[in-house]
Amino acid sequence: MNSNDRGVKKLLLGILPSLAAIAIGLIFGFIVMLAAAPANALSGFGTVLTRGFTRMADVLFYATPIIMTGLSVGFAYRMGLFNIGASGQYTMGMFCAMYAAFMLPMPRPINWIVCCLAAIAGGALWGAIPGIFKALLNINEVITSIMFNYIGMYIVDELVRNNAVMYVAVKARTNYIPENVQLPSIGGGGSSLNIGTIIAIVLAVLLFIVLFKTTFGYELRATGFNKFAAKYAGMNSRRNIILTMIIAGALAGLGGALYILSPSSIQGASMTYEPINVIAEEGFNGIAVALLGCSHPIGIVFSAIFVSFIQRGGTAAVAYKPEIIDVMIAFIIYFSAFAMFVRELVLGKRRRKRAGNAKPEGNITADEIDAPMIELDIDKEE
Amino acid sequence: MPGTLNCPLIDRHIGRKERCGLENNIIEMLHITKEFPGIVANDDITLTIRKGEIHALLGENGAGKSTLMSVLFGLYNPEQGEIRMNGQAVNISNPNDATALGIGMVHQHFKLVECFTVLENIILGVEPAKAGFLRIEEARAKVMSLSEKYGLQIDPDARIEDISVGMQQRTEILKMLYRDNDVLIFDEPTAVLTPQEITELMEIIRSFAAEGKSILFISHKLNEIMAVADRCTVLRKGKCVGTVDVKAVTPEELSRMMVGRDVQLKVEKSKAHPGGVILDVQKLSVPSKTHKGKRSVKDVSFKVHSGEIVCIAGIDGNGQTELISALTGLERASAGSIGLCGNDITRASIRRRSKLGMSHIPEDRHKHGLVLDFSLADNMVLQRYWQPEFERGGFIRRAKIREYSDELIKKYDVRSGEGSDSIVRSMSGGNQQKAIVAREMDREHSLLVAVQPTRGLDVGAIEYIHNCIVRERDGGAAVLLISFELDEVMNLADRILVMHGGEIVGELDPERTNVREVGLYMAGSKRDDSAETEAMA
Numbered sequence: 001m002n003s004n005d006r007g008v009k010k011l012l013l014g015i016l017p018s019l020a021a022i023a024i025g026l027i028f029g030f031i032v033m034l035a036a037a038p039a040n041a042l043s044g045f046g047t048v049l050t051r052g053f054t055r056m057a058d059v060l061f062y063a064t065p066i067i068m069t070g071l072s073v074g075f076a077y078r079m080g081l082f083n084i085g086a087s088g089q090y091t092m093g094m095f096c097a098m099y100a101a102f103m104l105p106m107p108r109p110i111n112w113i114v115c116c117l118a119a120i121a122g123g124a125l126w127g128a129i130p131g132i133f134k135a136l137l138n139i140n141e142v143i144t145s146i147m148f149n150y151i152g153m154y155i156v157d158e159l160v161r162n163n164a165v166m167y168v169a170v171k172a173r174t175n176y177i178p179e180n181v182q183l184p185s186i187g188g189g190g191s192s193l194n195i196g197t198i199i200a201i202v203l204a205v206l207l208f209i210v211l212f213k214t215t216f217g218y219e220l221r222a223t224g225f226n227k228f229a230a231k232y233a234g235m236n237s238r239r240n241i242i243l244t245m246i247i248a249g250a251l252a253g254l255g256g257a258l259y260i261l262s263p264s265s266i267q268g269a270s271m272t273y274e275p276i277n278v279i280a281e282e283g284f285n286g287i288a289v290a291l292l293g294c295s296h297p298i299g300i301v302f303s304a305i306f307v308s309f310i311q312r313g314g315t316a317a318v319a320y321k322p323e324i325i326d327v328m329i330a331f332i333i334y335f336s337a338f339a340m341f342v343r344e345l346v347l348g349k350r351r352r353k354r355a356g357n358a359k360p361e362g363n364i365t366a367d368e369i370d371a372p373m374i375e376l377d378i379d380k381e382e
Numbered sequence: 383m384p385g386t387l388n389c390p391l392i393d394r395h396i397g398r399k400e401r402c403g404l405e406n407n408i409i410e411m412l413h414i415t416k417e418f419p420g421i422v423a424n425d426d427i428t429l430t431i432r433k434g435e436i437h438a439l440l441g442e443n444g445a446g447k448s449t450l451m452s453v454l455f456g457l458y459n460p461e462q463g464e465i466r467m468n469g470q471a472v473n474i475s476n477p478n479d480a481t482a483l484g485i486g487m488v489h490q491h492f493k494l495v496e497c498f499t500v501l502e503n504i505i506l507g508v509e510p511a512k513a514g515f516l517r518i519e520e521a522r523a524k525v526m527s528l529s530e531k532y533g534l535q536i537d538p539d540a541r542i543e544d545i546s547v548g549m550q551q552r553t554e555i556l557k558m559l560y561r562d563n564d565v566l567i568f569d570e571p572t573a574v575l576t577p578q579e580i581t582e583l584m585e586i587i588r589s590f591a592a593e594g595k596s597i598l599f600i601s602h603k604l605n606e607i608m609a610v611a612d613r614c615t616v617l618r619k620g621k622c623v624g625t626v627d628v629k630a631v632t633p634e635e636l637s638r639m640m641v642g643r644d645v646q647l648k649v650e651k652s653k654a655h656p657g658g659v660i661l662d663v664q665k666l667s668v669p670s671k672t673h674k675g676k677r678s679v680k681d682v683s684f685k686v687h688s689g690e691i692v693c694i695a696g697i698d699g700n701g702q703t704e705l706i707s708a709l710t711g712l713e714r715a716s717a718g719s720i721g722l723c724g725n726d727i728t729r730a731s732i733r734r735r736s737k738l739g740m741s742h743i744p745e746d747r748h749k750h751g752l753v754l755d756f757s758l759a760d761n762m763v764l765q766r767y768w769q770p771e772f773e774r775g776g777f778i779r780r781a782k783i784r785e786y787s788d789e790l791i792k793k794y795d796v797r798s799g800e801g802s803d804s805i806v807r808s809m810s811g812g813n814q815q816k817a818i819v820a821r822e823m824d825r826e827h828s829l830l831v832a833v834q835p836t837r838g839l840d841v842g843a844i845e846y847i848h849n850c851i852v853r854e855r856d857g858g859a860a861v862l863l864i865s866f867e868l869d870e871v872m873n874l875a876d877r878i879l880v881m882h883g884g885e886i887v888g889e890l891d892p893e894r895t896n897v898r899e900v901g902l903y904m905a906g907s908k909r910d911d912s913a914e915t916e917a918m919a
Binding site: 234 | 570753755773780
């Protein structure tokens with residue numbers, strides 16, 4: 001078998017569970033639509049599946065921030081860290097971008113680039129803190145980053161409300177981002193398509209290179225697969241944990257900037273922020289996107305576009321609330337976790353079979369058999 | 383089957399056992415066979431326990447003791463064989479069944495709720511209650527009367543996390559008594575106790591037996607078995623070697639039954655020519671992970687020279703793992719110093735130790751030795767990916783890694799489905815180990831630390847790895863080998879250090895000692911008080 005065939009096979013094996021999950025998830029979504037409003041189910045389902053095609057610019061517009069949060073979650077997950085704090089990092093980044101946009105007048109195009117850099121710094125800071133806690137004090141990053149979602153959101157809302165330049169009290173939202181700070185539009189004529197999507201895709205490719213072609217990526221993946229072996233090999237896990245969380249935070253933070261700075265003609269979307277004490281949903285959508293994309297940077301781009309695609313369709317489906325799409329996505333995520341589990345089962349069986357054939361070689365001693373008990377003890381230690 | 387003993391004494395005693403009346407046997411485990419994929423953990427084992435006796439179960443690590451006890455306690459269901467209680471066949475499919483039959487077990491690692499009190503732990507699962515309300519005073523009265531009756535001193539209101547290991551064990555024992563168990567299983571009960579506590583425990587066990595309870599006592603310490611047990615069943619490699627009357631045998635005979643002496647894998651090697659000191663360990667102590675305030679390694683000092691193989695023998699759990707963790711940097715030592723080629727590495731990072739020339743074949747190849755989801759090529763450079771040979775400007779040089787990996791695969795005959803591209807998880811255990819051996823031997827080093835390098839391998843692979851280790855030595859490297867297999871120790875070592883209870887209790891010359899003597903040191907029934915000073919010389 002040549003290496004090309006192997007590559008194709010590997011790719012198929014990688015994306016099949018996700019595709020299967022999508023198919024099953026859509027079917028279940030359709031069943032829910034049938035139950036909710038039988039008469040409109042077929043046409044509504046059709047809208048969900050096709051409407052996105054007529055609004056590709058909007059699809060990409062909404063996909064951009066969740067590509068970024070998806071990359072944030074997926075990248076950290078490769079290291080074995082669960083960055084549930086992408087929302088906080090996203091909000092922090094968005095605020096920093098807004099602040100720079102309103103408060104630091106600069107000529108174009110330096111201004112929007114500075115806004116993006118400010119967002120990267122804000123997000124990185126919000127990622128770094130849980131990372132430092134994890135690396136130095138072994139405090140679970142899930143807990144700290146959840147708390148930092150709230151801390152970040154309340155701080156941002158407070159700062160926004162107290163800033164007379166940014167905040168319009170009667171409308172309970174900020175002013176629109178000044179036009180000359182907005183991201184360069186591509187396509188022109190009020191199209192929602194802008195350079196943000198391109199930046200996100202370029203970053204995904206860059207992350208792919210970091211993960212699979214650099215020594216840092218090698219260390220990161222080794223640690224994610226087996227942190228004990230990484231320690232044994234002399235890798236500096238503390239530095240890597242902090243660095244990974246900084247990068248994850250920066251990605252989510254930039255996502256915030258790419259959203260708030262994007263020009264669009266969509267009603268009620270973008271260029272303004274409402275400080276209403278709600279955690280940004282883009283962070284959680286990022287988790288879903290990363291899961292569906294198998295934490296692979298390129299997979300994440302596609303899964304984010306897909307999620308955005310059916311969300312657009314959902315908002316257009318007659319007789320249904322847009323939340324129907326959240327139900328579908330929930331089904332898809334559920335089944336993608338399930339599909340991975342099934343894939344593990346199949347692979348595991350094949351592996352065991354192979355191990356069984358190689359019996360004369362794999363003469364295990366009886367004390368290896370007590371593995372379940374030993375594992376229990378390890379659990380206790382941690 | 384290699385390892386069968388021509389010991390007349392065993393036949394004699396088995397004969398006697400069979401003449402014994404059935405009514406005396408409280409537990410009969412008949413022809414128990416328990417298989418796991420690739421291994422028969424218990425192979426047709428028959429074990430009978432009489433009412434009121436203390437029955438010891440002796441065997442090396444991996445001999446199948448724990449599996450057999452797990453079968454009796456309902457944790458595993460055997461493929462073949464039956465268990466009878468008082469002559470009636472019983473079905474024990476889970477621990478609740480065992481408890482209902484009056485079988486209780488004190489596990490080696492206690493099963494206590496740390497933040498509960500002693501009393502709460504004892505009644506856990508069988509709480510006396512009325513209308514949903516706990517009747518704690520009723521329980522307290524019963525526990526305290528049991529405690530007084532057997533001299534098991536406890537503080538019922540102390541939390542488990544605050545009390546000594548000895549009291550934790552007494553809590554476990556009271557748990558069994560509270561449930562009115564008649565068959566008491568003790569899994570290596572003395573492993574965690576001080577000498578005084580051991581003496582007390584022996585007294586308590588004897589008083590249980592005097593009262594008609596039956597005791598099953600699992601141990602690999604010969605002197606304890608000699609002191610307390612009536613009969614002893616010896617297991618080796620999943621098979622029952624025999625059951626003997628303890629009064630009729632000597633510790634040497636038991637040791638021989640336990641270890642078995644027929645497979646002789648002789649390694650061809652010439653006399654060692656030790657050179658300068660490579661590894662210099664002085665007064666090293668390592669704290670215990672499981673028992674706070676205790677030390678797993680106590681003031682250990684020794685040296686390893688270039689061109690010699692020093693072997694640390696001992697039964698698993700006597701501090702070897704902790705000693706190696708401290709030497710290789712996986713854990714921190716609490717006192718003492720480690721020198722490598724004249725550099726103090728006591729607090730050095732793992733990367734620095736590796737740079738200074740330490741190679742390490744780890745004890746647990748799946749936990750430490752390999753990233754199972756990486757390709758074989760990526761695993762071959764696990765410590766070296768950052769070296770200029772394999773890295774340029776932060777980027778990994780895949781082609782170079784592949785080239786190097788292909789070379790190692792050829793040189794060390796590592797077999798796998800797809801060569802360098804194979805995912806290591808899909809490879810057989812023997813070839814996984816060979817990959818580690820290849821990696822550790824091939825990188826530049828002056829010291830090779832090999833922990834159980836042949837564990838779980840077939841004869842051919844063992845021979846191959848043994849030859850590699852001897853070649854290492856002849857090439858001028860210092861080799862520190864840790865093994866629980868006496869065969870391996872006797873075959874490879876130029877010097878043997880025996881570890882027991884976290885200390886080096888003897889230094890032996892393999893030319894002038896025999897397995898039996900090493901076994902006695904390992905079991906702790908013999909020790910050289912001058913060993914420390916000799917080892918330092």
